[in-house]
Amino acid sequence: MQPPAARLTLMDRLIQEFDRGLRTVAAANVAARPNPAGASPESVTDPVARRHAAGLMRVNHAGEIAAQALYHGQALTARNETVRRSLLEAARDETDHLAWCEQRVRELDSRTSLLAPIWYAGSFAIGALAGLAGDRTSLGFVAETESQVIEHLESHLHELPPDDERSRRIVEQMQADEARHGAEARTAGGRDLPQPVRDLMRGTARIMTRTAYRV
Numbered sequence: 001m002q003p004p005a006a007r008l009t010l011m012d013r014l015i016q017e018f019d020r021g022l023r024t025v026a027a028a029n030v031a032a033r034p035n036p037a038g039a040s041p042e043s044v045t046d047p048v049a050r051r052h053a054a055g056l057m058r059v060n061h062a063g064e065i066a067a068q069a070l071y072h073g074q075a076l077t078a079r080n081e082t083v084r085r086s087l088l089e090a091a092r093d094e095t096d097h098l099a100w101c102e103q104r105v106r107e108l109d110s111r112t113s114l115l116a117p118i119w120y121a122g123s124f125a126i127g128a129l130a131g132l133a134g135d136r137t138s139l140g141f142v143a144e145t146e147s148q149v150i151e152h153l154e155s156h157l158h159e160l161p162p163d164d165e166r167s168r169r170i171v172e173q174m175q176a177d178e179a180r181h182g183a184e185a186r187t188a189g190g191r192d193l194p195q196p197v198r199d200l201m202r203g204t205a206r207i208m209t210r211t212a213y214r215v
């Protein structure tokens, strides 16, 4: 018989998380919701445009790897059970995002970031630290992350090839989901983070997005 989750030791939970991390990075992720690209036809044919779109969607895929890891790191160290559950619920939407981006990158005949294990491990550690700072700070971290992600996705809507309807539909759905995650975190008591922390988050994200575009 499985021990109840509450009685799992920290070591058990770390092993569970390691296993989840491996599966997120290595296995094909399955979305619970249909791909927003739907039946919209493939319209990007120019090789340069396809390569650029693939780079952008690879960045978004890396971002979703990071999002998964942040949420699970935060859930690991969350104090309050309701907060923990809401973090895990948001992480389920991120699995959809991950699967959709992965699918789009492959449609564009490209591959996801080779550095995915690094994005996962680094983000998991950051998430766990945010959780240790207390639930209201951790929720504030979700709200700030999501608002930066929404801005980033908006820039991709400008940068993607104008005719890339399939990528655009995915990015738009992600934006809507991230807005909901951010609003929920704020309503649940997320507090504003100090400006230096926000700047640090932005800087870290910039390193990841620039690298994942290429590698």
Ligand SMILES: [Fe+2]
Binding pocket: 064, 067, 093, 094, 097, 174, 178
């Ligand atoms: Fe996401």
Ligand SMILES: [Fe+2]
Binding pocket: 067, 090, 094, 146, 177, 178, 181
């Ligand atoms: Fe999110």
